[in-house]
Amino acid sequence: MTNICIIKIAISQCFWLLFLLPFLDIFIIQTQPIKLATIMEISKDEALNEIEWIVRKIYKKFYISREGNFIQYDIDDNDKDKNAPSYSDQWGILDKMEKRGAIKIYEKEFKKHLSNIIDESKENFIKIEILQPQFDKFYGWIKNKYSSPISSSENMNSEGANIEIPAGRLSLWRDGTIRYRNKIIPLRKQLKSLCMLFIKNPNMLITYDKIKDEIIKADRRSAIHFKTIAKYVSELRRSLKVHFGKNVIICNSGEGWHFKD
Numbered sequence: 001m002t003n004i005c006i007i008k009i010a011i012s013q014c015f016w017l018l019f020l021l022p023f024l025d026i027f028i029i030q031t032q033p034i035k036l037a038t039i040m041e042i043s044k045d046e047a048l049n050e051i052e053w054i055v056r057k058i059y060k061k062f063y064i065s066r067e068g069n070f071i072q073y074d075i076d077d078n079d080k081d082k083n084a085p086s087y088s089d090q091w092g093i094l095d096k097m098e099k100r101g102a103i104k105i106y107e108k109e110f111k112k113h114l115s116n117i118i119d120e121s122k123e124n125f126i127k128i129e130i131l132q133p134q135f136d137k138f139y140g141w142i143k144n145k146y147s148s149p150i151s152s153s154e155n156m157n158s159e160g161a162n163i164e165i166p167a168g169r170l171s172l173w174r175d176g177t178i179r180y181r182n183k184i185i186p187l188r189k190q191l192k193s194l195c196m197l198f199i200k201n202p203n204m205l206i207t208y209d210k211i212k213d214e215i216i217k218a219d220r221r222s223a224i225h226f227k228t229i230a231k232y233v234s235e236l237r238r239s240l241k242v243h244f245g246k247n248v249i250i251c252n253s254g255e256g257w258h259f260k261d
Contacts (some may be wrong), residue, residue, distance in 0.1 A: 018177050050085040051210050053169055055138050059105070059186055062130050068235050069131070070106075075124040076114045087122060094126070102135040132242040136183050167202040168261025169244070170195075180243035190215050191236050197234075198249065198259035207256035 017203045061071040075090050085093070097103045109122035115124055163217040165172040169181055178195050187195060197206060208229050215232070216224050237249040249257050 040118070048116070049083065050089055051093055053081075053083055053085060054090060054097075058128070058135075059139050060226065062186055062188070068238060069129050071128050071130065072125045073128050074111070075126075077124075087124070096130075097135075097138065100134060101131055102138050104131055130186075132185075132239070133180075133183055136186065139186060140184055157205055165199055167199040169238070170199055170248075170259075170261065172196055172199050180240075185239065185243065187236070187239060190232060191239065194232055194236050194242075198257075202259050202261070205252055205256050205258050209255070 013108050058071065058073065060212055061073065062069070073094070074210070075087050076084075077087065084090075094103065094105065098105055104233055105126055107127040109121040109125050110123055111125040150188065162173050162175065163171045164174045171179055173179055178187060178192060179185060180197070185195075194211060197211065211229050211233070212221055212224055233249060237247055240248050248261055249259055251257055
C-alpha cells in the first residue's frame with residue numbers, strides 16, 4: 001500500500017510526465033518499489049532540454065553530412081558545453097529515438113580522445129542513419145518548442161499564408177524551410193539550394209551548368225565536375241523519394257534533370 005500511495009502522490013505532483021510518457025518510455029509498475037525521490041530527480045525543463053540538445057545536434061550533423069542520411073555522432077566527456085547531457089542520458093535518448101523509427105544505429109565504438117576514462121565498453125562514437133519522415137516529427141516538435149500538433153483545419157488555414165513558392169506537394173516556406181506538404185524536410189546547405197532551384201522551376205530542364213552556377217561558389221566552379229553535381233542530385237532524389245514514395249527528379253538523357261510531382 002505504501003508503494004501505491006507514493007506512486008499516486010508522484011503522479012499528481014509530476015503531471016507533466018504524462019506528456020513525456022510516449023517518448024521517454026516511463027512505465028510505473030505497482031509490483032516494483034518506486035521512490036518518490038527517483039521520480040523527482042529530473043525536472044520537466046531539464047528532461048526537455050536534454051532531448052532538444054540531442055535532436056539539434058543530430059540535425060546539425062545531418063545538415064552538413066556528405067554521406068546522405070548517415071552521420072557520425074560522438075558522446076564527448078570533454079564537451080565544454082555545460083548543457084550537454086551525460087553519457088547515459090544521451091544513450092538513453094538515442095535508444096528511444098531508434099525504437100520510434102527516427103534513427104537507426106549501425107556502428108558503435110570507443111574513441112580514447114572523447115573520454116576521460118579508458119573504458120572500451122563505453123561506446124562513444126556512433127554511426128547513425130536518419131530515418132524520414134519520423135525524424136522530422138522529432139525535429140518539428142523541438143523547433144516548435146514542444147507545442148502540440150495543430151489540427152488539420154488549422155494546417156489548412158495557415159499553410160497558404162506561409163508558403164512562398166509552391167511546386168505541387170513540395171514547397172518553399174517564408175521561414176526558409178522546404179516542406180513536403182507541411183512537413184519540414186531537413187537538408188544540408190547545398191542540397192537545400194539545389195532543391196530550391198527545382199522548386200522555382202518545376203517541370204523545367206535544369207542543366208548541369210545551371211546547377212553549378214546556382215549552388216557552387218564562383219571560385220570553386222572550375223574544380224567541380226559533372227559527377228559531383230550528379231551525386232548531389234542523386235542524394236536529393238533519395239531524400240525526396242522518402243516523402244513522395246517515388247522518384248520526382250527525372251534525368252533527361254545526360255542534358256540535365258527536371259522536377260515532376
